[in-house]
Amino acid sequence: MIRFLMSVFGRKNNIKRELLIYLIFLLIAIVIWYLNALNKTYTTDLKFSAQFVNLSPDKILVKAPDNSLVFTVEAQGFTLLKYRIGLIFRSIVINADYHSFKHGKNDEYYTPSSTVMKHVSEQLGTDINLLRIWPDTLRFVFGTMVKKVVPVKIRAQFQCEKEFSALGDVQVKPEKITVSGPRTLVDTLRFVYSVNKIFKGLKDSLVTRIALQPVEKISYNVKEVGIALPVERMTETSVTVEIEAVNLPEGYVMKTFPGNITVNCMVPVSRFDKLHDGMFRATVDYETVIRSKEAKARVVVSKSPSFVQDIRFHPKNVDFIVEK
Numbered sequence: 206m207i208r209f210l211m212s213v214f215g216r217k218n219n220i221k222r223e224l225l226i227y228l229i230f231l232l233i234a235i236v237i238w239y240l241n242a243l244n245k246t247y248t249t250d251l252k253f254s255a256q257f258v259n260l261s262p263d264k265i266l267v268k269a270p271d272n273s274l275v276f277t278v279e280a281q282g283f284t285l286l287k288y289r290i291g292l293i294f295r296s297i298v299i300n301a302d303y304h305s306f307k308h309g310k311n312d313e314y315y316t317p318s319s320t321v322m323k324h325v326s327e328q329l330g331t332d333i334n335l336l337r338i339w340p341d342t343l344r345f346v347f348g349t350m351v352k353k354v355v356p357v358k359i360r361a362q363f364q365c366e367k368e369f370s371a372l373g374d375v376q377v378k379p380e381k382i383t384v385s386g387p388r389t390l391v392d393t394l395r396f397v398y399s400v401n402k403i404f405k406g407l408k409d410s411l412v413t414r415i416a417l418q419p420v421e422k423i424s425y426n427v428k429e430v431g432i433a434l435p436v437e438r439m440t441e442t443s444v445t446v447e448i449e450a451v452n453l454p455e456g457y458v459m460k461t462f463p464g465n466i467t468v469n470c471m472v473p474v475s476r477f478d479k480l481h482d483g484m485f486r487a488t489v490d491y492e493t494v495i496r497s498k499e500a501k502a503r504v505v506v507s508k509s510p511s512f513v514q515d516i517r518f519h520p521k522n523v524d525f526i527v528e529k
Contacts, residue, residue: 245281245282246279246280246281246282247279247280247281247282247285248277248278248279248336249277249278249285250275250276250277250278250339251275251276251278251285251288252273252274252275252276253273253274253276253296253297254273254274254296254297255269255270255273255274255296255298255299256296256297256298256299257269257299257300257301257345258298258299258300258301259300259302260301260302261302261303261304261347262350263349263350264303264347264348264349264350265347265348265350265386265422266301266346266347267312267346267348267387267422268344268345268346269301269345270340270343270344270345271340274338274339274340275338276325276329276335276336276337276338276339277335277336277337277339278329278333278334278335278336279333279334279336280332280333280334281332284332284333297325297328297329298328299321299324299325299343300321300324301345303345303347305320306345309344312347312349313344314344314345314346314347315342315343315344316342316343317341317342317343318337318338318339318340318341318342318343319338319341321338321343322335322338325338348386348387348388348389348390348422349388350385350386350387350388351385351386351387351388351392352383352384352385352391353383353384353385353391353392353394354381354382354383354384355382355383355394355395355396355397356380356381356395356396356397357377357379357380357381357382357396357397357398357417357430358396358397358399359375359398359399359415359432360398360399360400360401360402360418361375361399361401361402361403361404361415361432362402362403362404363375363404363407363411363434363436364403364404364405364406364407365406365407365408365436366406366407366408368438368439368440369407369408369437369438369439370436370437370439370471370473370514371407371434371435371436372435372436372437372473372512373435373511373512375432375433375434376432376433376434377430377431377432378430378431378433379427379430382397382417382425382426382427382430383425383426384397384420384423384424384425384426385423385424385426386420386422386423386424387422390420390422390423391423394423397417397418397420397425398417398418399415399416399417399418399430399432400415400416400417400418402415407434407436408436408438409436410433410434410435410436410437411432411433411434411436412431412432412433413431413432414429414430414431414432415429415430415432416428416429417429417430437473437474437475438473438474439471439472439474439514440471440472440474440477441469441470441471441472442469442470442472442477442480443467443468443469443470444467444468444480444481444482444485445465445466445468445482446465446466446467446468446482446485446486446487446506446518447465447482447487448461448463448464448465448487448488448504448523449486449487449488449489450489450490450491451488451489452490452491452492452493453491454491456529457491457527457528457529458527458528458529459489459491459502459525459528460525460526460528461489461502461523461524461525462523462525463520463523465487466487466504466506466518466519466520466523467518467519468485468487468506468509468516468517468518469517469518470509470513470514470515470516470517471513471514471515472512472513472514473512476512480510480513484508484509485506485508485509485510486506486507486508486509487504487505487506487507487518488504488505488507489502489503489504489505489523489525490502490503490505494525500524501523501524501525502524502525503521503522504518504520504521504522504523506518
C-alpha cells in the first residue's frame with residue numbers, strides 16, 4: 206500500500222515538473238516571437254497633439270484645426286511601441302504664420318497638410334517615416350487684431366466691522382485699460398470686470414490690487430488694477446432742521462407745526478464736529494399737499510451731506526396752515 210501511494214505521488218511530481226518546463230519554453234518562444242515581430246516594419250496611424258506657433262502680431266487665431274492630428278507613419282515595431290505606451294511625448298509644433306497660407310472666404314486661411322510634412326518629419330526623427338497627415342488640409346480663421354480703451358468695473362464686496370463704514374465709492378486706478386483682440390469681440394466689449402472677491406472685517410481704509418477677469422481671446426495691457434476704499438469709524442448724532450415749504454403760489458405762506466424736525470444719522474468720527482443743520486434741507490410740497498387732500502403734510506429730507514449714513518428723522522408728517 207505504501208509503495209503504491211509513493212508511486213502515485215511520484216507521478217504527480219513528474220507531471221508538475223514537466224508542465225513547468227513546458228510553460229518556461231512556451232514563454233521563451235513567445236518572447237522570441239514578440240521580439241522578432243517588433244523588429245519588423247509596420248504602417249499605422251498615430252494621433253499627435255499640435256501646438257501652433259509664430260502667430261502674426263496683427264492677427265489673432267480665432268479658430269485652429271483640431272489639436273489632435275492623425276499621422277500615417279511607417280516604422281519598426283520597437284519605435285511604434287514607444288509611442289503607444291507613452292515613452293515618447295506625441296506633440297508637434299506647427300508654424301501658423303498666415304502669410305504662408307492661402308486666403309479663403311472672409312477671415313479663413315488654409316494650407317495643404319503636405320506643406321508641413323517636412324517640418325513635422327524633422328520633429329519625428331529618422332526612426333519614423335511620415336506618410337500622410339489627416340486632415341489633408343489645415344484650416345485656420347484669423348481675426349483682425351484691434352485695440353480699444355474700456356472702463357474697469359469692480360465686482361468685489363466690502364464688509365466692514367460693526368461701527369465702521371466705507372465712505373464713498375471704491376477708487377480704481379487705472380479706471381480704464383487697453384484691450385486687444387478680434388474686432389468682432391472687442392467691438393461688443395463695454396467693460397472689463399475684476400474677479401469676484403470679498404474683503405471682510407474692514408476697520409481701516411483699504412488699499413490693494415485686484416486681478417481682472419480674463420475674457421477668452423482678449424488680452425489686456427495690465428492684469429490687475431489698484432483699488433482704494435476709505436473706511437472710518439462711525440458715530441451717531443442728531444441735528445435740528447427747519448422745515449421749508451416749496452412750490453407755493455405767489456403771495457401764499459405755508460406754516461407747519463412743528464416748524465422743524467430732528468434728524469438722526471451716522472457720521473464719520475473725523476467729521477463729527479463739522480456737521481451742522483445747514484447741510485440738510487427738510488421740505489413740504491404745497492402742490493402735493495393740495496392734491497392729496499391729507500390733513501397733514503409729509504416731510505421730505507431733500508438734501509444731506511454725502512458722508513452721512515442711516516438718516517432717520519421725526520416727525521415725518523406735520524400739521525400746517527396756508528395763509529394768503
